[in-house]
Amino acid sequence: FAGLLFSRPSLINVPFFIAGVLKIAYDLLLYRAFRSLKPPEELTRSACVVAVLIIGAASASAQDAPPSLHVGRLPPNIVIDGRLTEPVWESVESIEDFRQTDPVEGAPASARTRVRVLADARSIVIGIVCEEADPASIVSFSVRRDAVLTSEDHVRIVVGPFADGRSGYVFAVNPTGARYDAIINPGGESDNPDWDGIWEAATARLPTGWSAEIRIPVLTIAFKPGLHEWHFNVQRRIQRRQEIDRWASPNRQYQITQTIRAGVLTGLPDFDLGVGLTVRPAITGGGGIPSRDAGVERDFQPSLDINQRLGANVLASATVNTDFAETEVDTRRTNLTRFPLFFPEKRTFFIEGDDIFSFGLGLGQDVIPYFSRRIGLVDGNEVPILAGGKVNGRVGDTNFGGVAIGTRERDNVVDTQTFMGVGRVKRNLWRESWIGGIATVGDPLGRPGSWLGGADFTYATSRFRGDKNLLVGAWGLATGRQGLGRDSTAHGFKVDYPNDLVDMAVTYKRIGRDFDPSVGFVPRADVQLWNVGANFSPRLSRGPIQQMFFEFEPTLATDLSGRWESYRVFWAPINWRFRSGDRVEFNAVPVGERLTEPFEVASGVVIAPGSYEWRRYRLEAGTAQKRRVYTQLTWWFGDFYNGTLDQFQWTGAWNPKPLVTVEFSGERNVGRLAAGRLTQTVAGTRLRINISPDLS
Numbered sequence: 001f002a003g004l005l006f007s008r009p010s011l012i013n014v015p016f017f018i019a020g021v022l023k024i025a026y027d028l029l030l031y032r033a034f035r036s037l038k039p040p041e042e043l044t045r046s047a048c049v050v051a052v053l054i055i056g057a058a059s060a061s062a063q064d065a066p067p068s069l070h071v072g073r074l075p076p077n078i079v080i081d082g083r084l085t086e087p088v089w090e091s092v093e094s095i096e097d098f099r100q101t102d103p104v105e106g107a108p109a110s111a112r113t114r115v116r117v118l119a120d121a122r123s124i125v126i127g128i129v130c131e132e133a134d135p136a137s138i139v140s141f142s143v144r145r146d147a148v149l150t151s152e153d154h155v156r157i158v159v160g161p162f163a164d165g166r167s168g169y170v171f172a173v174n175p176t177g178a179r180y181d182a183i184i185n186p187g188g189e190s191d192n193p194d195w196d197g198i199w200e201a202a203t204a205r206l207p208t209g210w211s212a213e214i215r216i217p218v219l220t221i222a223f224k225p226g227l228h229e230w231h232f233n234v235q236r237r238i239q240r241r242q243e244i245d246r247w248a249s250p251n252r253q254y255q256i257t258q259t260i261r262a263g264v265l266t267g268l269p270d271f272d273l274g275v276g277l278t279v280r281p282a283i284t285g286g287g288g289i290p291s292r293d294a295g296v297e298r299d300f301q302p303s304l305d306i307n308q309r310l311g312a313n314v315l316a317s318a319t320v321n322t323d324f325a326e327t328e329v330d331t332r333r334t335n336l337t338r339f340p341l342f343f344p345e346k347r348t349f350f351i352e353g354d355d356i357f358s359f360g361l362g363l364g365q366d367v368i369p370y371f372s373r374r375i376g377l378v379d380g381n382e383v384p385i386l387a388g389g390k391v392n393g394r395v396g397d398t399n400f401g402g403v404a405i406g407t408r409e410r411d412n413v414v415d416t417q418t419f420m421g422v423g424r425v426k427r428n429l430w431r432e433s434w435i436g437g438i439a440t441v442g443d444p445l446g447r448p449g450s451w452l453g454g455a456d457f458t459y460a461t462s463r464f465r466g467d468k469n470l471l472v473g474a475w476g477l478a479t480g481r482q483g484l485g486r487d488s489t490a491h492g493f494k495v496d497y498p499n500d501l502v503d504m505a506v507t508y509k510r511i512g513r514d515f516d517p518s519v520g521f522v523p524r525a526d527v528q529l530w531n532v533g534a535n536f537s538p539r540l541s542r543g544p545i546q547q548m549f550f551e552f553e554p555t556l557a558t559d560l561s562g563r564w565e566s567y568r569v570f571w572a573p574i575n576w577r578f579r580s581g582d583r584v585e586f587n588a589v590p591v592g593e594r595l596t597e598p599f600e601v602a603s604g605v606v607i608a609p610g611s612y613e614w615r616r617y618r619l620e621a622g623t624a625q626k627r628r629v630y631t632q633l634t635w636w637f638g639d640f641y642n643g644t645l646d647q648f649q650w651t652g653a654w655n656p657k658p659l660v661t662v663e664f665s666g667e668r669n670v671g672r673l674a675a676g677r678l679t680q681t682v683a684g685t686r687l688r689i690n691i692s693p694d695l696s
Helices: 002-008 013-032 051-060
Strands: 068-070 097-103 112-118 123-131 154-160 169-175 179-184 200-206 208-215 230-238 245-246 263-266 277-288 296-310 314-320 387-397 398-407 420-427 433-441 451-464 466-481 488-496 504-511 527-536 547-549 550-558 564-578 583-595 599-602 605-607 611-620 629-640 644-657 660-673 677-687
Touching: 112 230, 123 154, 154 179, 169 200, 169 208, 398 504, 599 660, 599 677, 605 660, 605 677
Parallel strands: 068 263
Antiparallel strands: 097 245, 112 123, 123 208, 154 169, 154 230, 169 179, 200 208, 230 245, 230 263, 277 296, 296 314, 314 387, 387 398, 398 420, 420 433, 433 451, 451 466, 466 488, 488 504, 504 527, 527 550, 547 564, 550 564, 564 583, 583 611, 599 605, 611 629, 629 644, 644 660, 660 677
């Protein structure tokens, strides 16, 4: 690895120089710009609509002090068996004041939940007892790691080790012992389950319910040194009642991942990271016969990931010979659009610190300035990663990250070794907001002169008009490369009101004709994109329907002169969730496309240029995942360009025993167009042997 660094020092060090320069310039400019700026709570009104929204948020009344839980001392002989039989559990403080967010907001929990926390210099242990009057009614069928637990009984723990209200980790466990973990995305509206930490959990069934013990080594997470109070929250799901109970902020419109609304874990000790070194070796191998007359092609690839803590809040990582074999294969999907599909990153090296590298508000999959799957993958072909280094962390209110990667050449794909780098700096502002910058250099194909730079700002509050969520963000990007045209910029904004009963948003993006970031993902350039969402989600206190979702989400794409290119109006007059956990949905979706060149929608089926407008419909029904066999069936039907198209989709699983899960999925498209017929079929099954949460 050292040889790689010194073989091309002028290139490999570029991202770190960029990150350093960004950091220094950024802090100086930030200090100059904000030293006399008062927080939004003290700003006076202006005529600007955004400013009015921010002032409305700032005028909210002060919140009560969050609830707190004091940590007990962790003895050296505790056993993680899920039973909480050690005497120390009875001698420490506990929390039991859980309130419902569903189905009756603010009502006392229907069953008792007790949580206690112990800690020493190396780890935190959380003990949970979930009482249940009818233990036979507990719903728990998952065993594997990172199973989606939302449709079964489970307990979800959130910790915010920086107490900044913007970041944190999620740890969840069900009565069978399946574990789920994730890193919280900026703003706290969601989490990223592709992050995998090193931690352990054990559960036990009791005559009065179930219990769990969770041990989290402090080496697994980043935290602010010297901080003895962390954000902390607990949420329990009781599946048979469709009930969610929460400790801090049991309000429907707050997500459990919004750490700004969490309680406080107090009395934490000074932690000791020890050496702080994690080594993760891997070996992948395989073989195959590519054609009838060919011989066997063999493949053997060792790889290595190394993580080193540079203090409690900074992580340095290195990877050698990394490839995609360490992750699950991407699910095959059909594509009837003119634009490439998006597949998420799953490699461990790149996922670490993903919350720091995320950029802008409302970009979605339309503009991603740093998309790590560009590294090691070109046009669907794997390109060997020679080696790479990464640093990410938080110092004070500043978040930073840097990546440097070298890849090998590959015949008929990339003719030369390439080097790429990324630098990201983000500064926390006020209570929940942030501002930042990003830069990248290098190109996966080795094209010279590749670079990208950009800045983003997001104002976020969970106190708009007292207790509502509001986000307002703006961003801008510019890129360059030898031979790239002059219109190589992109910018946009979003105003988002993401609340439980009413959820509204407006997003705008302008993507230049020549905007093509080498290490980014932009499926569609030379376009202006408008997205509007207005959703109303009332709950019913009686009857079989628990919640109804009325959705209206129009999107419009125009060229840079304002002439329409595409539109889609998603409308859901029926989207019902039943108290049983089953659901039904009906959609009517007007669609329009203006083609300026022929579009081959399938092999040999070409749609001629012109303007096309049609209407699609969807019927969908899904059974509750608490059932031993559950499934979801979807039928899209109606017109499609100058013909008709039927799309049938099905997914589901059969859980005959906790040890065995059979998953199945499929899609069949049948189109009848003026240019010909198309038929596409994709089907898949997967047998999971769930020996334990650590091995499946």
